[in-house]
Amino acid sequence: MSDQLLRTAMAAAQVAAPELLAAFRGQMQVDYKRDRHDPVTEHDRRAEAAIRDLIFREVPDSVFVGEESGLTGSGEVQWFVDPIDGTANFARGMAFWCTSVGAVIGDRIVAGAIYDPVAGTLFAASADGGAWLNGQPLQSKAVADESEAVLICGYPVPRDFRADGRAAALEHQGQLLETVATLRRPGSAALSIAHVAAGWVDAAAGFGVNAWDVTAAILILRQAGGRYHPFGLGQRAAGDPDHQHPGYLALGTGADYPTLQRICQEISARREQSRTALHAVETAAIQS
Numbered sequence: 654m655s656d657q658l659l660r661t662a663m664a665a666a667q668v669a670a671p672e673l674l675a676a677f678r679g680q681m682q683v684d685y686k687r688d689r690h691d692p693v694t695e696h697d698r699r700a701e702a703a704i705r706d707l708i709f710r711e712v713p714d715s716v717f718v719g720e721e722s723g724l725t726g727s728g729e730v731q732w733f734v735d736p737i738d739g740t741a742n743f744a745r746g747m748a749f750w751c752t753s754v755g756a757v758i759g760d761r762i763v764a765g766a767i768y769d770p771v772a773g774t775l776f777a778a779s780a781d782g783g784a785w786l787n788g789q790p791l792q793s794k795a796v797a798d799e800s801e802a803v804l805i806c807g808y809p810v811p812r813d814f815r816a817d818g819r820a821a822a823l824e825h826q827g828q829l830l831e832t833v834a835t836l837r838r839p840g841s842a843a844l845s846i847a848h849v850a851a852g853w854v855d856a857a858a859g860f861g862v863n864a865w866d867v868t869a870a871i872l873i874l875r876q877a878g879g880r881y882h883p884f885g886l887g888q889r890a891a892g893d894p895d896h897q898h899p900g901y902l903a904l905g906t907g908a909d910y911p912t913l914q915r916i917c918q919e920i921s922a923r924r925e926q927s928r929t930a931l932h933a934v935e936t937a938a939i940q941s
Contacts, residue, residue: 658730658756658764659779661711662869665754666768667775668707669700669736674770678746690811692740697721700736704754708732720865731757733868733896739841748772753843755868760894765869767847776847776873784876786851793879794852795905799913802855804833805845808920812861816886817923825920829858832912846870846903850877856910857903858917860886860924868896870903878906884917887925900924 676696683692701719708715714728720735732754737743739750748771755765767776776791778784784791796802806829809822817825830836837854839845843866845857850873859866871881884900885891902917904910 655763655779655781658712659766659777659782661708662754662756662764662766663768663775663777664711665704665707665732665734666752666766666777666869667770669703669752670768670770672696672703673700673737673743673752677743677771681744683744688811690741692744693721694737694740694744696743697737697740700752701734704734704736704752708734708754718865720863729758730763733757733865735843735863735865738843738866739839742840747839749839749844750841751844751847753865753869755865755870755872755896757868757894757896762868762872762896765872767843767869767873769844769847774847776850776869778869778873778876780872780876782876784850784873791850791873791877792852793850793874793877793906795849795855795879795908797907797909799832799856799908799910800834802833802908802910802913803835803837804829804913805837805839805848805854805857806859807838807840808858808860810861816927817920821923825916828916829913832910832916842866842901843870846874846881846901849903849905850874850879852905855905855908856913858901858913860884860900860920862899862901864896867901871896874903880904880908882914882917884921885925886921887927 701721716731735753743750751769763780882902883895883898886900889898
C-alpha cells in the first residue's frame, strides 16, 4: 500500500501545477482569513479541490485534511494537504511556494511529496524507502559549525509578539542572528524543510505551523538523513504526533547546533509557561 500512497502523493502534489503556474505573476484576487498576514486566493481553493478529487479517486479509504476546506471523508489514511504553502509569495510573484501532500496511517507518516512548480523540483519520500529529488536519491548535509550555518526562520511575526511579548521575541531574534552566519525568512515551512533535506540550507525553524505545512516535509527530511525536532509551544504534549506540533527545528545531516536548539527550547518553554499561567487564572475565575 505504501507504494500506492507515494504515487498518489506525488501525483496530487503536481496535479494543480499547470493552473498555478499559469496564474503565477498574473492578476488575482487576494482575500484574507485571520488577518492581513494570512492571505488566500481562488487558486488555493481550486488547487485543493483538484488534489482532493485525485486522492479520493485513487485512495477512497481516506480522510482529507486541507488548509482551505478542512476535514472531509473517512477511512484509514489521513492526508494533510497545503495546496499553496507560501500563498503570500505566490500572490505577489515571489518564487518560493509549493504544494505539500502527506499521508498518515495511525500517527505514522507513511508517504509525502512536495512540489515546487517554478523550479520544477519534486521532493518525495516513503516510510518504507528513502527520499528522492526528481527521482534521484536525496541526502541531506549541513555544516558542522552553527556559526557558519544558513538558517531559514520567519520568527518573529506579529502573532509571536502577542504570544511572547515584543521585547522577548526581538531578543530571541537577535540571538538567532548572532548564532548563525546567515538568516533568511522567505516563507513556506514545507519548502524550507525540503531545502534542508536537499542540503541547500543547514537548518530551518518555525513557531506557528500546522500539520498540512509539515507532514510531508518531516518524512522527506528524516528519510534524507536529517533531524526534525518538534516543539509543543504549550499546545501539544510531548507524546503527540510530531506533525501536530506547532513548532519545529529542522537540521541537516551533520548539524548539532546546541545554541539554536536552546533558543528554540526557550521559546517553547516560554509559551508553555504563559499557557499554564493563563489556565490557572481562568480556573481561579471559574471557581470564584
